[in-house]
Amino acid sequence: MSPKRKLNFSSGPAALPEDVLRNAQAALLDLDGSGIGILEHSHRGKEFGRVLERTESLIREVGNIGSDYAVLFVTAGATHHFAMVPQNFLGAGETADYCDTGIWSGKAIEEARRVGSVHVACTSGPAYDATPVHQSWSAAPRYVHYTSNETIYGTQWAAPPRAPAPLVCDASSDIFSRPLSLDGHGLIYAGAQKNLGPSGISLVIARKDFIATGSKDLPPLSQYRTYADEKSMHNTPNTFGVYVIGEVVAWIKAQGGLAVMGERNAAKAKILYDFLDRSNAWKGHAQPHSRSIMNITFRGATKELEETMLALAEERGLSGLRGHRSVGGLRASIYNAFPAEGVHRLVELLDEVERGRA
Amino acid sequence: MSPKRKLNFSSGPAALPEDVLRNAQAALLDLDGSGIGILEHSHRGKEFGRVLERTESLIREVGNIGSDYAVLFVTAGATHHFAMVPQNFLGAGETADYCDTGIWSGKAIEEARRVGSVHVACTSGPAYDATPVHQSWSAAPRYVHYTSNETIYGTQWAAPPRAPAPLVCDASSDIFSRPLSLDGHGLIYAGAQKNLGPSGISLVIARKDFIATGSKDLPPLSQYRTYADEKSMHNTPNTFGVYVIGEVVAWIKAQGGLAVMGERNAAKAKILYDFLDRSNAWKGHAQPHSRSIMNITFRGATKELEETMLALAEERGLSGLRGHRSVGGLRASIYNAFPAEGVHRLVELLDEVERGRA
Numbered sequence: 049m050s051p052k053r054k055l056n057f058s059s060g061p062a063a064l065p066e067d068v069l070r071n072a073q074a075a076l077l078d079l080d081g082s083g084i085g086i087l088e089h090s091h092r093g094k095e096f097g098r099v100l101e102r103t104e105s106l107i108r109e110v111g112n113i114g115s116d117y118a119v120l121f122v123t124a125g126a127t128h129h130f131a132m133v134p135q136n137f138l139g140a141g142e143t144a145d146y147c148d149t150g151i152w153s154g155k156a157i158e159e160a161r162r163v164g165s166v167h168v169a170c171t172s173g174p175a176y177d178a179t180p181v182h183q184s185w186s187a188a189p190r191y192v193h194y195t196s197n198e199t200i201y202g203t204q205w206a207a208p209p210r211a212p213a214p215l216v217c218d219a220s221s222d223i224f225s226r227p228l229s230l231d232g233h234g235l236i237y238a239g240a241q242k243n244l245g246p247s248g249i250s251l252v253i254a255r256k257d258f259i260a261t262g263s264k265d266l267p268p269l270s271q272y273r274t275y276a277d278e279k280s281m282h283n284t285p286n287t288f289g290v291y292v293i294g295e296v297v298a299w300i301k302a303q304g305g306l307a308v309m310g311e312r313n314a315a316k317a318k319i320l321y322d323f324l325d326r327s328n329a330w331k332g333h334a335q336p337h338s339r340s341i342m343n344i345t346f347r348g349a350t351k352e353l354e355e356t357m358l359a360l361a362e363e364r365g366l367s368g369l370r371g372h373r374s375v376g377g378l379r380a381s382i383y384n385a386f387p388a389e390g391v392h393r394l395v396e397l398l399d400e401v402e403r404g405r406a
Numbered sequence: 407m408s409p410k411r412k413l414n415f416s417s418g419p420a421a422l423p424e425d426v427l428r429n430a431q432a433a434l435l436d437l438d439g440s441g442i443g444i445l446e447h448s449h450r451g452k453e454f455g456r457v458l459e460r461t462e463s464l465i466r467e468v469g470n471i472g473s474d475y476a477v478l479f480v481t482a483g484a485t486h487h488f489a490m491v492p493q494n495f496l497g498a499g500e501t502a503d504y505c506d507t508g509i510w511s512g513k514a515i516e517e518a519r520r521v522g523s524v525h526v527a528c529t530s531g532p533a534y535d536a537t538p539v540h541q542s543w544s545a546a547p548r549y550v551h552y553t554s555n556e557t558i559y560g561t562q563w564a565a566p567p568r569a570p571a572p573l574v575c576d577a578s579s580d581i582f583s584r585p586l587s588l589d590g591h592g593l594i595y596a597g598a599q600k601n602l603g604p605s606g607i608s609l610v611i612a613r614k615d616f617i618a619t620g621s622k623d624l625p626p627l628s629q630y631r632t633y634a635d636e637k638s639m640h641n642t643p644n645t646f647g648v649y650v651i652g653e654v655v656a657w658i659k660a661q662g663g664l665a666v667m668g669e670r671n672a673a674k675a676k677i678l679y680d681f682l683d684r685s686n687a688w689k690g691h692a693q694p695h696s697r698s699i700m701n702i703t704f705r706g707a708t709k710e711l712e713e714t715m716l717a718l719a720e721e722r723g724l725s726g727l728r729g730h731r732s733v734g735g736l737r738a739s740i741y742n743a744f745p746a747e748g749v750h751r752l753v754e755l756l757d758e759v760e761r762g763r764a
Contacts, residue, residue, distance in 0.1 A: 054441035058448040061645055066435070069443055073431040077424070083412035083723065085427055087604045087650070090416040090726060123482055123606045124627075127641035131625035159625055241642055246445045248481045248606050248644025267489035267517055269482075283485035284599055286606025287419055288646065292445070365441065368448060 055390040058368035059199050059343060059381040060221065060242040068295040068385075075291065086291050091284045099287070100280070103294030110301050111228045113253060120252040120275040121293075123286045126220040126239040129250065130156040133216055133235070134163035136262035136272055137191055145169040145189035147209060150176040150198040151374060156218060160193070170209075176201040178338040189213040191234055197222035199242075200372040202345030202379065203338040208232060214258055222342050223251065224300060225384055226310030234258035235272070240289060242342070243383045245296050249289030300384065309384055316382050316391050317341035323395045329353060329402040333377070347377040354378060357401045366394060413748040416726035417557050417701060417739040418579065418600040426653040426743075433649065444649050449642045457645070458638070461652030468659050469586045471611060478610040478633040479651075481644045484578040484597040487608065488514040491574055491593070492521035494620035494630055495549055503527040503547035505567060508534040508556040509732060514576060518551070528567075534559040536696040547571040549592055555580035557600075558730040560703030560737065561696040566590060572616055580700050581609065582658060583742055584668030592616035593630070598647060600700070601741045603654050607647030658742065667742055674740050674749050675699035681753045687711060687760035691735070705735040712736060715759045724752060 056063040075086040082095045089096045104119045113119060122128070133156075138144045142164060146157045148171035160166045167189065170180035176198065185192070192211035197204040199221040207229070208215055214234025223238035230236075235254035241247035252272065259272045268274040274282050280290075300309055321339060324332040324346055333345040348354040354377065361369050371377040380394055414421040433444040440453045447454045462477045471477060480486070491514075496502045500522060504515045506529035518524045525547065528538035534556065543550070550569035555562040557579040565587070566573055572592025581596035588594075593612035599605035610630065617630045626632040632640050638648075658667060679697060682690040682704055691703040706712040712735065719727050729735040738752055 052436060052441055056442050056446055058442075058446065058451070061446055061448060061642065063446050064443070069434045069445070072445075073434050076427045076431050076434075078410060083410055084414050084416075084725060085422070087427070087430075088414055088416065088419055088421050090419060091605065092731075093416070093726070123486075125481060125641045128481075128627055131627065162625060239642065241645075246644070246646050247449065247642045248647055267520060269486055269489065283483045284419065284597065284605045286604070286644070287599075288604050289606055367442060368451070373450075 054365045054367045055393060056367050057380045057382070057386070057390075057394070059372070059379060060239070061247050062242050062381055062383050063385045064245070064292075064296065065299045065385045068292065068299050071295050072292055087288055089287065091281065091287050096287055099291050099294060100285075103290050103297065106294055106297040106301060107251070110297050110305055111224065111253070113228070113230065116255060116257070117230065118252075118254050118256050118259060118276040120254065120272065121280040121285050121290055122237075122250045122252055122275060123248065124250055125241075125247060126218055126237060126250060127155065129218070129237040129252075130159035131162070132270055132272070133191075133193065133237070134160040135266055135270055137216075138164040139190070139263065140164065142190040143167050143186045143188075145186055145192045145211070145213065147180060147183070147192070147194040148173060149179055149195055149203060150201045151372075152198060152200070152218060152220075153193070153195040156193055156195070172203070177203065177333055178335040179203055179205045183209060183211075185212050191216045193218070197340050197342050199343050199381070200345075200375055201333060202340045202343045203334045204340035204342065206337065214255070222340075224297070224306060224309065225313050225342055227306045240293055242381075243296075245292035246289050249286040249293070251293065312388070313341045313382070313384065316386070316388050317344060319388070319391045319395060320344050320380060320382075323398065327398070327402055330398055342381060342383055344380045344382065345371060345375070345377060353401065357398065360401065361394075361397060364397065366390070366397065369394075412723045412725045413751060414725050415738045415740070415744070415748075415752070417730070417737060418597070419605050420600050420739055420741050421743045422603070422650075422654065423657045423743045426650065426657050429653050430650055445646055447645065449639065449645050454645055457649050457652060458643075461648050461655065464652055464655040464659060465609070468655050468663055469582065469611070471586070471588065474613060474615070475588065476610075476612050476614050476617060476634040478612065478630065479638040479643050479648055480595075480608045480610055480633060481606065482608055483599075483605065484576055484595060484608060485513065487576070487595040487610075488517035489520070490628055490630070491551065491595070492518040493624055493628055495574075496522040497548070497621065498522070500548040501525050501544045501546075503544055503550045503569070503571070505538060505541070505550070505552040506531060507537055507553055507561060508559045509730075510556060510558070510576060510578075511551070511553040514551055514553070530561070534561065535691055536693040537561055537563045541567060541569075543570050549574045551576070555698050555700050557701050557739070558703075558733055559691060560698045560701045561692045562698035562700065564695065572613070580698075582655070582664060582667065583671050583700055585664045598651055600739075601654075603650040604647050607644040607651070609651065670746070671699045671740070671742065674744070674746050675702060677746070677749045677753060678702050678738060678740075681756065685756070685760055688756055700739060700741055702738045702740065703729060703733070703735060711759065715756065718759065719752075719755060722755065724748070724755065727752075
């Protein structure tokens with residue numbers, strides 16, 4: 049890491065691999081020796097055509113995604129999909145089941161309720177410190193929606209829920225952080241700005257036969273089938289976003305792929321959770337079986353301790369540790385690109401503050 | 407210009423100022439000495455807060471936009487607004503009037519017809535070589551939509567149509583290329599990827615009291631009021647797009663503002679139109695009073711001449727001159743960042759090919 053770069057614990061947009069950023073720097077003035085920068089290339093030209101093809105192909109290879117699934121790029125964040133999913137798949141007389149694990153699934157539920165009938169099949173509220181163990185499905189859900197990782201509360205499904213209908217997953221904060229389980233999934237959507245790239249673009253991985261069941265009574269850009277039929281090129285896509293995602297996924301591949309990322313991320317998280325379990329001053333929020341390996345949320349024994357820690361962290365170049373405004377406390381977001389060294393430095397500082405030596 | 411950079415005549419995404427690209431290169435690794443890159447900064451942090459504020463403030467200053475108008479950033483291209491405008495403003499029992507000047511307005515009309523009643527008040531088809539002189543408005547249109555510049559046919563409204571209702575303008579291909587006329591406008595939208603920045607983000611300039619008349623029966627991200635009420639931060643915006651737009655508008659300001667841009671762009675276009683008017687082999691498409699200063703479309707006397715020219719142009723580093731696939735011929739897109747020198751080089755080559763000396 050360059051000496052001047054901070055340790056960035058931001059929950060998203062978040063730290064990206066420095067190699068990716070350096071490649072992007074070069075591509076801004078000249079993409080692959082074309083004499084034109086990545087922001088300036090026509091999306092219909094052969095150069096961007098190659099970028100799009102490479103990014104999709106790397107995603108398929110690294111994610112082990114077969115031809116029964118489409119890989120789509122949507123110019124929008126995950127919040128857009130909160131509405132787009134029910135618009136596409138929740139018809140009159142149908143019910144969609146939702147798993148409520150916190151603020152993000154709450155927003156998805158709210159949007160779905162504008163469109164049709166929603167059944168909350170399980171909840172971990174009001175504490176939201178775990179993923180639900182018991183689910184009560186409706187008679188014949190159209191789909192089952194869950195949020196694989198809860199960025200704000202710091203919980204994560206160890207495995208997808210077993211559901212009686214196609215799963216729809218908001219994977220914004222843990223996509224490609226561990227091997228991808230497509231089993232049972234109709235559609236996975238993810239805002240790119242945590243593990244994949246910049247904000248303003250989302251990745252969708254969806255079964256082609258599930259996409260085909262969607263409503264046709266929507267503007268083309270609101271139908272997933274348009275992206276599948278026109279290879280995400282119905283209109284000008286976020287070309288820079290597609291490029292950066294390709295670079296990030298190439299970096300993941302070079303690291304050894306998703307199995308290696310999963311092991312690394314689990315090991316990084318364990319460093320911090322082990323410390324929290326030992327500490328008398330700091331306490332993790334999530335229950336052990338539901339702990340997120342991406343966002344680790346914790347509280348200090350006192351509000352004062354938290355503020356002391358946050359101020360010291362900023363001084364020492366550890367940035368973005370304040371918890372989400374809705375829940376308070378501290379949060380360490382340690383996505384793929386966040387280095388293990390940074391977690392060690394965080395633990396050292398937490399320990400110093402606890403011992404009153406900082 | 408760096409020696410290796412090509413002359414980029416692409417219609418969009420398109421050439422950007424090299425100074426902007428160099429600033430963006432630095433910001434990728436470290437935004438303003440913060441130790442964190444622009445792609446990696448939380449959208450809720452103070453650093454991005456300053457970027458957003460600066461971009462909006464520069465747009466207001468350069469565009470001379472008062473406080474009765476909102477300045478919004480929407481993570482989407484113009485095609486998204488084709489649907490979003492009627493969804494917001496075209497209610498049951500109402501009619502919207504549209505000016506048909508070619509392919510882009512045609513797409514806007516198609517989307518509006520999915521939502522409600524549309525009256526095509528004027529058309530320049532089927533040749534689309536001019537902007538319409540005569541309009542026949544409906545009794546009480548909800549709004550009047552026009553496309554200020556037709557990228558594919560190369561026509562441009564010299565001044566906005568005089569309409570009996572708030573104007574809604576797709577200004578994607580000429581925003582900030584000349585002084586902005588807000589008079590009579592309810593809403594202006596523009597995909598950024600021609601004169602303003604990268605693809606995947608659009609700028610909206612809209613009267614606050616017009617926004618307030620929009621439907622509330624839509625998902626929040628489909629309502630313009632959400633962007634106005636929440637300062638384009640209802641969800642994570644395209645942070646890099648907002649940053650680059652700020653850099654581009656700062657560059658426009660440093661050049662002398664929109665009046666200077668307008669003079670420069672008119673002068674650049676005149677070089678090429680004057681040549682086309684003199685030439686026996688090359689002929690401009692648009693009628694003189696409707697000529698675009700952004701996209702200059704023309705044909706060769708024979709298809710063979712066109713192909714000879716296109717092949718030679720690529721050899722000599724003049725890129726992106728092939729006309730849109732739907733109309734053929736050649737097209738030179740010469741937005742703000744395109745240098746006058748490049749237009750001279752194009753004219754020289756066209757002349758060489760005409761004289762058979764190339």
